[in-house]
Amino acid sequence: MSSPFPRAVPTVSCAAHPREVLRITSIASYVAWAHPARPTTDRGDRPEGARQVPPTTRPTSRDVAREAGVSQATVSLVLGGKWRGRVSPATADAVRETALRLGYRPNLAARSLRLGRTRTALLVVPALTNEYFARVHTGAARVAAAHDFGVVLYPSPEGVGPARDPFGSARAALDGVIASSMAADALAAISGETAAAPRTAGGPGGLPLVMLDSDPAQSGAAATVNLDLASGMRQVTGHLAALGHRRIAHIASAVDSWTFRVRRAAFDAATRDLPGAVVTRRTAALSVEGGLRATHDALTAPGARPTALVCDDDVLAAGACKAARRLGLRVPLDVSVTGFDDLALATAVEPELTTVRLPADEAGARGMAALLAVIDGLSPQQADLPVELMIRGSTGPCPVEPR
Amino acid sequence: MSSPFPRAVPTVSCAAHPREVLRITSIASYVAWAHPARPTTDRGDRPEGARQVPPTTRPTSRDVAREAGVSQATVSLVLGGKWRGRVSPATADAVRETALRLGYRPNLAARSLRLGRTRTALLVVPALTNEYFARVHTGAARVAAAHDFGVVLYPSPEGVGPARDPFGSARAALDGVIASSMAADALAAISGETAAAPRTAGGPGGLPLVMLDSDPAQSGAAATVNLDLASGMRQVTGHLAALGHRRIAHIASAVDSWTFRVRRAAFDAATRDLPGAVVTRRTAALSVEGGLRATHDALTAPGARPTALVCDDDVLAAGACKAARRLGLRVPLDVSVTGFDDLALATAVEPELTTVRLPADEAGARGMAALLAVIDGLSPQQADLPVELMIRGSTGPCPVEPR
């Protein structure tokens, strides 16, 4: 997606043009910031003489100013790129040169404090250990970077265990929040607080919030970026129906979040219209093991065995394939399996999974774009992102004489 | 790993005991921070009247002080947990109550500016789209949180494309850096800058740096946390040798980073001592597809076909299995395959991969602990983390009459 926003001008102008150099310079700059500080825990004050501030500090804009023979304000203007008609080019160059030579880097804390905003967004994800959200982050970070924004991840409690304090994880001050579903607790809290002024940025107590993959009606967010999951599920069932499958089991995620409720409802709606459809459902923990167990149950339950397994997720589908094979069933000859998400896993297993590709990267990018729009006081575009059925080897024609 | 550090006392005391409430309160607090600020891009100044600071701001410690009828300093002391003998318990309670009622949250930018440190560490990872590093982050974040530190991820350029400016990604000011290998550029820059004062925190230009999975001799870091990869590779080759395999192909990662050089050297060393061993090697892009191609080449090369494939990585191993099967070879009957890392993928595929479990979470935790130690002026313990061979279904006895 090409961003609808104008490109931000780099805050600290970088004489070095090749991005290699820029990158290195910038990272290396971090090195120039160190105070051997001890945690401010109440572990009793040090008895031995209190070591004071270290002798070496990194240069401030004042140092640059002194060194360059200008005022500190001039340094700020030049490095901030706002010197257009106010500082002579020669002076500006001198300042930049000095800043570079001293290895000056603006103090972000000071800047944030002064500006009252941080150009930082929080991305709340259920757990980092998931390729899907990694891709969401990638997309969000890409758009953010293009606008000189940063993204800080907050893996919501389930991810790292109940985080004692989000300040520990999301340490930065924030300009906005992007939250995906599946972070129920946190989301409830956020929307609850935002309810007073849901649609505006800067309302009383209203930090701009964009929700991903969540109920637009309930989120209380300024914007919602959703995927057309219903279409995906319809494509899946349509595909299976076209292959002749009628006995279909839904291996559903046990996680109670909007995204899975939508998948379930879409599955139900799609199969309801399928003449002769015999539908069952098992819920499973969101893991290979969970999918395996639920599928085992679905395939060994009394009654006619399903010929197709619609899984809420690729991971579940991988488990489903294992379960089928352990029962001596061939995929897709005896039973077809579909996934959802199109993770790398989908093409790592054999047969490769027929699955629904979710544009995770794009969702993250849209989410960030929406957040930036909200922060800007604009109304972000709202449209479900299209998903695409990837037909691969795990689905095939319904066996003629099943069982 | 149980942390060697004392537990930090929460900065803002939380009357609410149940962690549910704490969590919600904390996250919700973010909502109370909003300035409808426009990006400071040079897109021309607004012609229409310059909207000033929004009317609503979140409460400051001064507001709390006024409301509670105390001085702002008292608020700071109480909420900072340093009121032990200086403020009366009654006053302290009143302050806390007021802070809670107003929804007060300390401004992190101001705190950082004042303290000169941020209690934030940067975790540089090659790309987020990788379960291994997600686990590293999890471990690091866990230890960090226990010490009231935050972790900000910086997916190094390969991950999100060449980030224009790390300040865009890692927006927070930092107290230290944890970097994994495979982030060559960034690392070179960091170690280059740190070389002047490698072993101390707070040396001139020396931001504490801990390297993960990197050459201890070259990193220039204050500490290195490594895995005993050589042992892992020895276990793999030993396992295969015990099964009778002698013709072994190494499907090596094409990524030129220390971790893979170690694996390669260990493989070479281990097979060198194996009488009658016939060893080949193919390098592969770090993907299922890459593994598939390299393995296809290895299995179809002229000469006696290898009976075992040692892959640098589970993803490569997944590709190797696919390649073998496409050639009509059964795993493990005709060819054995081993992976490395023990990602979830290893047990998602069939047969499940015999692989080396890397304690990623533990590595992240150790890295963070080491960083905290360095920041504290202590010398972190240095020891390679043990790895473990997970024997599963992808390896079996060498076929008696191979080919």
Add this chain to the structure above:
DNA sequence: GTGAAAGCGCTAACAC
């Protein structure tokens, strides 16, 4: 036991 005051490094309005 509590308040007053200094100042972290930066930006931006305003003088000159």
Add this chain to the structure above:
DNA sequence: GTGTTAGCGCTTTCAC
């Protein structure tokens, strides 16, 4: 064109 100045919100001496 350039310099001076006033804080952003917080922590931390130091008086009282």
